[in-house]
Amino acid sequence: MNASRAGPRLTTLIFLSAIAALPVNMFTPSLPHIAQAFGADFALVNLSVAGFAVVAALTQLVAGPLSDRYGRRPVVLAAVALFTVASVGCALAPSIGVFLLFRLMQAVIATGYSVSLAIIRESSGEREAASKMGYVASSWAIAPMAGPAFGGLLDQVFGWRANFVAFAILGAAVLALAAADLKAPPKSAARPLASYLRGYGDLLGSARFGAYVLCMAFSIGTLYIFLGAAASAAGPSLEGSSARLGLLMGMVPAGFIVGSRLASRYAARYPLSTTVLAGRLLTCAGLLAGLLLSLCGATHVFAFFGPCVFIGLGNGLTMPGANAGALSVRPDLAGTAAGLAASLTLAGGALVASASGLFLTEASGTQALLCVMLASATLGLAAALYAVWLDRRS
Structure with a gap:
């Protein structure tokens, strides 16, 4: 640098x-x-x-x-x-x-x-x-x-x-x-603020920006589904122990930290889409393993929470590369892109979590929850694959 x-x-x-x-x-x-x-x-x-x-x-x-x-x-x-x-x-x-x-x-x-x-x-x-x-x-x-x-x-x-x-x-x-x-920026020719606002149109019209934002939205949406439904789905097997539930749910953000550290270590060595794709594959693989365990009759709490750790791990690998990819669409509008990507990611994640309510109830078990989370994670994987294709084409 x-x-x-x-x-x-x-x-x-x-x-x-x-x-x-x-x-x-x-x-x-x-x-x-x-x-x-x-x-x-x-x-x-x-x-x-x-x-x-x-x-x-x-x-x-x-x-x-x-x-x-x-x-x-x-x-x-x-x-x-x-x-x-x-x-x-x-x-x-x-x-x-x-x-x-x-x-x-x-x-x-x-x-x-x-x-x-x-x-x-x-x-x-x-x-x-x-x-x-x-x-x-x-x-x-x-x-x-x-x-x-x-x-x-x-x-x-x-x-x-x-x-x-x-x-x-x-x-x-x-x-x-x-x-x-933080240093003051060097003086440059001033552009009207409206030209920066028009940058929203350029970003929203970019397939690459859209692919990375969709990937992040479905990634965060998978996490929101877990946070909103894990307690009701897995709570009965914990015999009402909220402390134990909190500890087990904390494994997911811990996985996010591990994934983020892996991204910080390896993202500089490989194309952005590589770590993004690896994160989505890990999440899908973990949730698929959890679903298979559930279908085979496994009822231990770690048969559910263990695979869910891959939500955090995958998101930790995905988010840095996806953010960098979204901000690279218009480097001259990095701030505009960062704000728009963050807002769309949060809104999209909330929408995904809300839509999951159509398929989940308080009586839903871990099997139904794993299916819904896997569906969201798979859509995130599809967006990541599209981003990979766009990157290679360009």
């Missing part, structure tokens, strides 16, 4: 990505206490989770073109600063309305993830970018996995507001780090 393309330290981008993921669920153990403190209905308080996700997706659509037009540094600094102020607002909120307002403002921190990917892509070659994105993906998985335990501890010792004080402290620290490490 030559000096003219040198970007900020990878650790800075890892922290930016981690703080973008941490607020999603770190405070969720405190939801009952927040409802009790404000005398609010739990469904209303739950908007702090669902509403956050919606605003985060919309924010990335806007932040991408802004970062292409005005530079990564001002957009990141503004987002982290607003997140820090909003965290203080949540900690001091006197009512549920004020709390929800500041909680939705916190969602601007999602910008940190997509802009980090854009910075990596524009400061690295295509394969090197996929390798670095593997490290970023690891932090993005570790943060929400460890967050609820840390947030629950803070709530137990200091009360629910301590979570948002912690967010404010972390935000201030990341803001200082980003201000010191």
